[in-house]
Amino acid sequence: MDIPVITRIQTRHRILDWSHFARQWQNIFGLALVSVFIGVALFAEVLAPNPDIFFPSDIAWPDDPLYLNPHPPGDGTLLGTLPVRVLHRQMDVYTVLIRGTRSALLFGLITGLSTAMIGVIIGTISGWVGGWQSGMLMRFSDAMMTFPVIIAVVFIEQLFMAMIGESSTISLLEWSYNARLAEIFRSIDPVLVAIVLFSWMPYARLTNTMILRVKQKEYVCASRALGADSYRIMKNHLIPNSISPAIVLLARDIGGFVILQATFTFIGLSSRSEWGELLAYARDWIIGPGGNLLTRWWVFLPITLALVLFGIGWSLLGDGLNDWLNPKTRSMKMPNL
Numbered sequence: 001m002d003i004p005v006i007t008r009i010q011t012r013h014r015i016l017d018w019s020h021f022a023r024q025w026q027n028i029f030g031l032a033l034v035s036v037f038i039g040v041a042l043f044a045e046v047l048a049p050n051p052d053i054f055f056p057s058d059i060a061w062p063d064d065p066l067y068l069n070p071h072p073p074g075d076g077t078l079l080g081t082l083p084v085r086v087l088h089r090q091m092d093v094y095t096v097l098i099r100g101t102r103s104a105l106l107f108g109l110i111t112g113l114s115t116a117m118i119g120v121i122i123g124t125i126s127g128w129v130g131g132w133q134s135g136m137l138m139r140f141s142d143a144m145m146t147f148p149v150i151i152a153v154v155f156i157e158q159l160f161m162a163m164i165g166e167s168s169t170i171s172l173l174e175w176s177y178n179a180r181l182a183e184i185f186r187s188i189d190p191v192l193v194a195i196v197l198f199s200w201m202p203y204a205r206l207t208n209t210m211i212l213r214v215k216q217k218e219y220v221c222a223s224r225a226l227g228a229d230s231y232r233i234m235k236n237h238l239i240p241n242s243i244s245p246a247i248v249l250l251a252r253d254i255g256g257f258v259i260l261q262a263t264f265t266f267i268g269l270s271s272r273s274e275w276g277e278l279l280a281y282a283r284d285w286i287i288g289p290g291g292n293l294l295t296r297w298w299v300f301l302p303i304t305l306a307l308v309l310f311g312i313g314w315s316l317l318g319d320g321l322n323d324w325l326n327p328k329t330r331s332m333k334m335p336n337l
Helices: 005-022 025-042 093-129 131-145 149-163 179-187 190-197 201-214 218-225 230-238 244-266 274-285 301-325
Strands: 081-084 089-092
Touching: 025 093, 025 301, 081 274, 089 093, 093 131, 093 190, 093 201, 093 230, 093 244, 093 274, 093 301, 131 201, 149 190, 149 244, 190 244, 201 230, 201 244, 218 230, 244 274, 244 301, 274 301
Parallel strands: none
Antiparallel strands: 081 089
């Protein structure tokens, strides 16, 4: 039996779409970088069997019994070590790099997906309702965009410290004595919460603009005429046909959020990023004797390259998705039957 004509058209469109994506070398490069980081995260236990991320090395150096100096790559330390003077121990750079990939990827995905979900929901409701309600939501989004994320991180971190009784000002749990609640707040990353609460606005504005266009289409009007409720229309028609820009923005933001987390850890506002914490410990050793930047290259170069390539990979993937999902940027023509 012959394949129906419409099925052949859809199949050929999918093939041509992928061909168009694959013809751009930067798209393949970005996809390859993202795939490498995902692979490293999935097989972190195999690539770095030692579960101790920060202080895995028990190697003794006769010339450095107090672990005060970084040591170059050698037997047992593929990328060298970095001292943590407070604890008189050594960081294994390779272990931090590999094990930190999983937490970085998980942070980026959770933060990006949560941010996108909030923004898409608000933008969809705003665009569908319209009127003064939409105007108020968009003005609220504009106001939120002016609030610096770094201030939100400081505020939320202090709030969490107060909730778990570690603040020098007030312990809110002195009123409730709820140890389980304190443990929950201790496990939450304030950087993640701050980014999610203050980064959803671009998604809302993009989605709102798309919804305002899509809701005027004939199939949406037909669904309303047939008695479909607002939830069904938004789920089946508005969101599927308006979410492409949000997907593109999400791909770009995942890498940016991980770099932002590492930056906050580096400046001392958080300690949840292994990559950022390694860079924070390495700052005193970056410039070697005589001002040579590469004297102790292993303390900063591997992690710096990981952060740069992580951000580049997701950014290139976002650019490729933008070219792939946006029909205005495609040069693809309808295949001949």
